[in-house]
Amino acid sequence: MFQDLEQNNYHKLFINYLMKYFLTFSFFCLIFLTSPLQSQEIIWLDENLEKTSQEKADFYRIDEKLEGEIIYYYKKRTKFRKVFYSKGKLNGMFYEYYETGELKETGYYVNGLKEGVWKEFYKGGKIKSKGKYANDEKVGIWKMFYKNER
Secondary structure, eight states: OHHHHHHHHHHHHHHHHHHHHHHHHHHHHHHHHHHHHHHOOEEEEOTTSOBOOTTTOSEEEESSOOOEEEEEEETTSSEEEEEEEETTEEEEEEEEEOTTSOEEEEEEEETTEEEEEEEEEOTTSOEEEEEEEETTEEEEEEEEOOOOOO
């Protein structure tokens, strides 16, 4: 009988320990996960992607830093551009979208300059133009495509 009572007490102590551990762990997870969200700042941008007030803005991005993947948004909260920065310069894939979310343009940057194949699309996804850039200048033959509504 005493053995059952002692086992029951150990069981209660163990459950209390687990509850305290779980509550403490949950509290620290909540603090950890929400703190970066509070420190991020909305940067309002005009049509030239220059800082402006919220009232005059056409676009925005989250956070001041320009490093790694940066997503710009239309003021209506749909994605405008997804770009990549390295040392403050555009470096990597470039994606631009219509307000509807459809892809508008793709390309590649190297040290802030357009390089390689760039494509522009009509709404609906059909290709509008395709060509190459070298050192931020169009080179070679650029192909233009008609929309051909049917």
